[in-house]
Amino acid sequence: MAFRTLCGAGLAVAVAISGVYAAEAVKSGPQVGSKKISAFNPLHANGPTAGKAVCLV
Secondary structure: OOOHHHHHHHHHHHHHHHHOOOOOOOOOOOOOOOOOOOOOOOOOOOOOOOOEEEEOO
């Protein structure tokens, strides 16, 4: 039981310390002003347009 407690405490300390040393904050999705945004062209897997990248709209 003491071994599990010691391992759990060590893991908790390691996780807490790793958060302090993170390089930068995590950002989700494309950022404002980003030029890396491209169109979504799905590749059809079945039907009359199978194997082609055709817009559904």
